[in-house]
Amino acid sequence: MAQKLSHRERFHNVFNFMQVDRIPCYFFGSWAETKARWVNEGFKEIVPGTTNWRADAGPQLEGMDPDWELGLWSAYGLVNLAPIGNIEPCALEENEERRILRSTIGEEYVERKDGTSISHTIKYPLKPTRDSWQNFKTFLDDDTNRFPDNIKEKAEEVFKEDRVFAFMGGSLYSWLRNWMGVEEISYLMYDDPDLLEEMVSYITDHFIRLTKPILKYTDFDFVYFFEDCCGANGPLFSPEIYKDIFDKHYKRILKHYKDHGIPLALVDSDGFSEPLIPCWLESGFDLFFPIEVGKWGANPTDLRGKFGEIKMFGAIDKTYIYGPEKDLRQHLESLRPSVMEGGFIPIPDHRIPPEVSYEQMTRYIKVFHEVFNG
Numbered sequence: 001m002a003q004k005l006s007h008r009e010r011f012h013n014v015f016n017f018m019q020v021d022r023i024p025c026y027f028f029g030s031w032a033e034t035k036a037r038w039v040n041e042g043f044k045e046i047v048p049g050t051t052n053w054r055a056d057a058g059p060q061l062e063g064m065d066p067d068w069e070l071g072l073w074s075a076y077g078l079v080n081l082a083p084i085g086n087i088e089p090c091a092l093e094e095n096e097e098r099r100i101l102r103s104t105i106g107e108e109y110v111e112r113k114d115g116t117s118i119s120h121t122i123k124y125p126l127k128p129t130r131d132s133w134q135n136f137k138t139f140l141d142d143d144t145n146r147f148p149d150n151i152k153e154k155a156e157e158v159f160k161e162d163r164v165f166a167f168m169g170g171s172l173y174s175w176l177r178n179w180m181g182v183e184e185i186s187y188l189m190y191d192d193p194d195l196l197e198e199m200v201s202y203i204t205d206h207f208i209r210l211t212k213p214i215l216k217y218t219d220f221d222f223v224y225f226f227e228d229c230c231g232a233n234g235p236l237f238s239p240e241i242y243k244d245i246f247d248k249h250y251k252r253i254l255k256h257y258k259d260h261g262i263p264l265a266l267v268d269s270d271g272f273s274e275p276l277i278p279c280w281l282e283s284g285f286d287l288f289f290p291i292e293v294g295k296w297g298a299n300p301t302d303l304r305g306k307f308g309e310i311k312m313f314g315a316i317d318k319t320y321i322y323g324p325e326k327d328l329r330q331h332l333e334s335l336r337p338s339v340m341e342g343g344f345i346p347i348p349d350h351r352i353p354p355e356v357s358y359e360q361m362t363r364y365i366k367v368f369h370e371v372f373n374g
Contacts, residue, residue, distance in 0.1 A: 007065055011164045011221060015264060015287065015311050017342035023260055024065040024139035025365060028314075029056040029289060030352035040246040054120045056351055063365040066163035072224060073168060078214045079166065080146045081207065085125075105139055105179075126179035128188040130195055136179070137199075140206045143281065147213065156219035167262065169223035170207045172200050172246055173237075175227075182236065189241050197245045204249040209257045217259035222264035222287060223257045230271030232294060242279045250283040258284070270350075272296050277307050290314035290349040297333055298337035311343040311373045318348040321364045328364065332371040339372055341367035346372070 002019040013020045024216065027081065030053050037042075043059070045051050051059040073111050075081060085104030093100040100122070102108050108123035126136045148154050159165065176199055177185050188196045228238050254265050266287040272294065280288070280314040291298055291314035300312055315335060320328040335346050346368075 008160050008162060008164055008221060010065075011068075011345075012263070015343055022369075023339055024242060025063060025368050026065055026068055026347045027352060028347060028350060029058055029067075029069055030356075031047060031056070031354055033061055033354040034352050034356060037354050038119075038358040038361070043358050061104075061361065061365060061367065063362070066161075067220075068084075068164040068166050070163075071158070071360075072166045075168060075214075076154075076165075077148060078151060078155060078158070078218070079210050081210055084142040084144060084146075085139050104299055105136070106175075107179075121181065123180060124181045124184065126176070128180055128192070128195070133195065133199060135223045137202055140202065143210075146210060151214055152217045155214065159219050164222075165220045166222055166224045166266070167211075167218070167219075167220040167257075169211065169225060169257055169262075170204070171226045172203055172249055172253075173229045174202060174227045176200070177236075184207075186236065189237055189245070193241075193245060197249075200245060200249050204253050209255070212260075215257075215262075220262045223254075223262045223264050225265065225267045227267055228270045230269045230273040232271060232275070232296075234272050235269075235276050239275055239279050242276060247279065247283050250280075250285075254284040264311075272298070274301065274303070274306070277303070277310070281307070281310070287313055290347070292349045293317035294349075300335065300344055304338065304341075309341075309343060312338075312351045313345050314347055314370045315344070316346050316348045318352060318356070321348065321352070322360050323361060325367065327369065329367050332367060338369060 003012070005013065005021050006348055007024070010022070010024055014024070035051065035053055038059070043061075044059050046062065054364070057072075058067050060067055071077075083105050085103075085106065087104050087106050088104065089104050090102050091099050097114065098110055098112055100108060100110050103125070106123075106125035107121060110120040110122060112119075152277055173185075176196075180188070185196070194220050210231065224323045235242075250299045256264060265284060266289050267285045268289050270290070271292060273288070276287065287369045288303075288310060289312070291300065291303070291312050293315065298315065300315055301312060303312065317331060332346070338344050339346055
């Protein structure tokens with residue numbers, strides 16, 4: 001058994017196929033309704049006041065390693081990467097169940113008042129035309145209040161803690177998909193691929209430009225790319241389109257991060273992602289997430305049989321957490337050989353839904369440690 005490691009040492013040892021004292025226990029957050037249920041069933045914060053009850057991340061649970069997602073989406077307050085719109089946000093319509101809202105970038109969307117179901121966009125802020133893009137990209141050009149006054153001091157404070165630090169370093173597909181919609185960006189790939197690549201290139205430049213000033217003060221463990229580019233039946237675009245439009249820009253942005261000392265790059269793809277794994281490896285990605293089990297039964301053994309010694313984060317079917325304990329244990333045991341090979345940290349393959357009771361989640365943590373660390 002290896003000597004006791006810090007959280008960061010343990011994470012890197014796993015992904016460098018080195019010996020560890022134990023396998024880290026993580027998850028990928030939970031629905032707001034899940035958090036509310038757990039509170040009703042006896043959950044109390046380990047550190048009072050640290051849970052965002054409406055956000056997806058957390059909460060921190062006894063027996064789990066410190067949440068790797070905490071601070072990810074806000075870049076720890078070191079930089080604001082989001083487009084800065086100039087439109088007055090407002091509620092356009094409202095009733096007892098729903099409200100229609102307009103954002104600062106002009107998106108109009110329906111939001112339910114009674115839960116955390118995904119909002120429904122009824123008007124996208126970006127049209128797949130050059131004129132619309134010329135207007136929209138001014139939201140990326142605006143650098144008003146993107147950085148705090150004391151970047152160095154703020155970064156020093158952030159990195160005092162012993163936990164894994166992930167940095168939201170890019171979204172070359174999903175940002176555009178969110179701004180245009182799946183249908184429009186899919187047509188654009190064929191109708192005007194030059195315009196789409198111009199957009200991808202501009203967003204790449206945007207991330208490089210805004211992250212360069214802060215990276216000299218930071219010490220991130222991995223860079224996280226939010227792409228959500230795969231569905232139940234496969235990717236939302238072909239490997240050929242990836243190679244023609246995206247590959248060169250991923251290569252240059254990943255070089256940017258690795259040149260600044262970030263050792264690992266993770267792609268969050270969702271869905272059945274196998275056709276794109278060779279493309280991601282060629283571009284320079286190291287780590288694949290969430291390895292959704294889904295209806296196709298993705299599992300690490302098969303993936304390594306097809307793609308070699310790839311590094312993975314995920315692959316636990318979260319539905320087993322609210323099933324019988326014997327089935328949960330059997331599912332985790334099936335992953336143990338791949339975990340023991342190294343390069344793989346098993347975590348539930350997406351947000352924990354409200355079907356999972358607090359007792360079932362604590363049972364999951366107990367069984368996890370028994371299977372992987374017993």
